[in-house]
Amino acid sequence: MPTKAKGPSQRQLRAGELVRRVLVEILAGASLRDPALQGVSITITEVRTSPDLKHATVYCAPLxxxxxxxxxxxxxxxxxxxxFLRGRLGREMETKFTxxxxxxxxxxxxxxxxxxxLLSQPAVKRDLRRGEEE
Structure with a gap:
């Protein structure tokens, strides 16, 4: 019998959202010295934490x-x-591990x-309308 893949726990979801919010505040307020980050607005779309909360995968995109x-x-x-970001994160969050x-x-x-x-192409629109008529 195949096992079902379990999603993240409520604890992981809460921790990921907390890390996301704090990172957004840090990135908005701090001026990072790295030249690749100068003048770039970054949005943090999602943070996924490991079950032990010791690792966080941060998904980001330019704003x-x-x-x-x-x-x-x-x-x-x-x-x-x-x-640097982890150090600031540790000072801002009240968790056992950063x-x-x-x-x-x-x-x-x-x-x-x-x-x-793709969906706005005329050929696709035509096919979609044809499917609705049938």
Whole structure:
């Protein structure tokens, strides 16, 4: 009998949201020295924590979309700044452990805009209307 994959626990979800909110405040208020992060507005879309809350995967995207911003450079800059961010996170949060931060680019906005572009093509609209009529 196959086992069902369990989602994150309520504890993991609460901790991830707490880390996300605090990181947003830190990034909004702190001026990071890394050149890849200078003048770039970053949004933290989601934080997923490990079951023991010692690791956090941080999904981020540029605030104004990906135009003119090399997301690989931004992620590399965030990785270089992760010890500073973790230190600030530890001072702001009241938790037993401060999680190690792992940064990844969030591509869901790009995927959604690609889907919208596909669905707005005339041939696709025509096929969708034909399916509704049947």
């Amino acid at each position: 104004m979309g990906t135009s003119g911003v090399d997301m690989e450079d931004v992620i590399a800059g965030l990785k270089r700044s992760s010890s 999680p190690r931060l792992h940064f990844l680019a969030d591509t869901t906005f790009d995927t959604a805009s690609e889907m919208n572009a």
